[in-house]
Amino acid sequence: xxxxxxxxGKLKSAVWDDNPGLVQLLGLCPLLAVTTSFxxxxxxxxxxxxxxxxxxxxxxxxxxxxxxxIRIPMYVLIxxxxxxxxxxxxxxxxxxxxxxLGIFIPLIVTNCAIVARAEIFASRNPVGASVIDGLAMxxxxxxxxxxxxxxxxxxxxxxxxxxxxxxxxxxxxxxLVLVDGGFLLAILPPGAFISLALFVAGKNALDQRRKKxxxxxxxxxxx
Amino acid sequence: xxxxxANTHDAPAIWKSGxxxxxxxxxxxxxxxxxxxxxxxxxxxxxRAYLEQSLQPALAxxxxxxxxxxSAFTIPDPHELPGNEPVTVYRAFQSGEPVAALxxxxxxxxxxxxxxxxxxxAADGTVSGVRVLQHKETPGLGEFIDQSRSDWILQxxxxxxxxxxxxxxxxxxxxxxxxxxxxASVTPRAVVKAVKxxxxxxxxxxxxxxxxxxxxxxxxxx
Numbered sequence: 001x002x003x004x005x006x007x008x009g010k011l012k013s014a015v016w017d018d019n020p021g022l023v024q025l026l027g028l029c030p031l032l033a034v035t036t037s038f039x040x041x042x043x044x045x046x047x048x049x050x051x052x053x054x055x056x057x058x059x060x061x062x063x064x065x066x067x068x069x070i071r072i073p074m075y076v077l078i079x080x081x082x083x084x085x086x087x088x089x090x091x092x093x094x095x096x097x098x099x100x101l102g103i104f105i106p107l108i109v110t111n112c113a114i115v116a117r118a119e120i121f122a123s124r125n126p127v128g129a130s131v132i133d134g135l136a137m138x139x140x141x142x143x144x145x146x147x148x149x150x151x152x153x154x155x156x157x158x159x160x161x162x163x164x165x166x167x168x169x170x171x172x173x174x175x176l177v178l179v180d181g182g183f184l185l186a187i188l189p190p191g192a193f194i195s196l197a198l199f200v201a202g203k204n205a206l207d208q209r210r211k212k213x214x215x216x217x218x219x220x221x222x223x
Numbered sequence: 224x225x226x227x228x229a230n231t232h233d234a235p236a237i238w239k240s241g242x243x244x245x246x247x248x249x250x251x252x253x254x255x256x257x258x259x260x261x262x263x264x265x266x267x268x269x270x271r272a273y274l275e276q277s278l279q280p281a282l283a284x285x286x287x288x289x290x291x292x293x294s295a296f297t298i299p300d301p302h303e304l305p306g307n308e309p310v311t312v313y314r315a316f317q318s319g320e321p322v323a324a325l326x327x328x329x330x331x332x333x334x335x336x337x338x339x340x341x342x343x344x345a346a347d348g349t350v351s352g353v354r355v356l357q358h359k360e361t362p363g364l365g366e367f368i369d370q371s372r373s374d375w376i377l378q379x380x381x382x383x384x385x386x387x388x389x390x391x392x393x394x395x396x397x398x399x400x401x402x403x404x405x406x407a408s409v410t411p412r413a414v415v416k417a418v419k420x421x422x423x424x425x426x427x428x429x430x431x432x433x434x435x436x437x438x439x440x441x442x443x444x445x
Binding site: 036062065066067069070073074077078080081082084085088089091092093095099156184187188 | 259361
């Protein structure tokens with residue numbers, strides 16, 4: 001398998017079949033708390049992607065010295081330092097987004113998706129593969145954050161892409177306002193759980209339908 | 224791990240693990256230290272710019288020539304201002320004459336926690352502007368106090384303890400002079416009360432507010 005194929009396969013698995021949020025249900029604290037808008041989801045998604053990739057890189061690069069009995073403190077050290085760096089970088093270059101995400105950047109430390117990738121993958125695979133794994137898993141998580149953020153923003157506030165200025169700078173942007181006001185529940189905490197449940201259910205339904213379709217096809221082929 | 228199950232009772236192995244951890248801790252601390260040094264000036268500049276920018280709305284219509292962000296002093300608790308934490312006050316001067324004071328106060332009785340407010344008072348006791356700095360009010364309900372949600376907070380500009388009269392410093396539902404938006408009354412009640420208390424404090428302590436020496440440290444109110 002070529003490098004590109006590995007990457008594509010990894011990405012597909014991370015985004016769909018093995019999505020850290022949607023399938024493994026990891027990192028739900030930031031997932032549920034931050035996704036009140038697309039931009040917040042994207043911001044935290046990028047931060048998580050960076051931390052996950054860098055942490056996979058460091059864990060993999062030092063895996064020769066990471067012994068079994070000290071591996072958890074090692075992961076904590078690596079991840080906590082990386083998150084601190086990312087937070088400082090956000091505050092220095094994207095101050096308004098840093099303020100808008102607030103405590104949820106430091107809380108990336110507690111995102112168990114990151115420890116999970118360090119333990120399951122990076123600590124037993126070479127650096128290159130680990131970085132690809134981090135990028136793919138991070139992308140899967142980020143896409144889910146964006147999707148749920150967009151969904152909740154659309155239903156809850158009737159807009160999409162509001163506050164894009166937090167990411168790209170410039171004046172305050174209202175985003176595309178489709179409807180004035182919306183179904184408030186979606187941006188309240190219960191809306192987060194309901195939205196995630198809808199996404200998980202939707203994914204399972206699609207998978208099932210696809211499975212049924214492929215089974216139907218094979219039956220026809222053999223029948 | 225690839226080292227397999229190490230003998231945890233082996234004393235040298237423990238020392239080795241400890242050493243590895245110590246080295247790793249040093250490396251990670253170094254990484255954070257380097258990042259901190261690279262970003263610190265930018266972060267300080269950002270915070271300062273943010274402070275100046277967030278003080279601006281409370282100075283609407285005031286002309287001043289002093290450095291407001293560096294004029295802070297702190298009133299320690301207890302005080303007669305809203306909230307029970309120290310209050311930061313910024314002062315604005317025009318050719319040495321005091322023109323406005325900005326109070327960072329906390330309305331303790333918001334619907335879901337304290338509401339941090341910036342209350343600007345012109346030297347004559349008129350409100351120059353009020354802004355919500357931080358709140359945890361319900362999205363879609365109490366949230367309207369935030370200027371990014373509605374213009375509600377703008378109605379304070381130009382008010383004073385003479386207009387409306389002190390008894391009228393309440394929301395309409397309580398037979399006062401201030402509009403409220405449907406759905407929430409706890410939130411605007413808390414804000415109106417906090418602004419009123421700030422004005423009362425200013426009236427009673429006007430001179431000391433402007434004459435207190437600035438300790439030289441500009442602390443941000445974040």
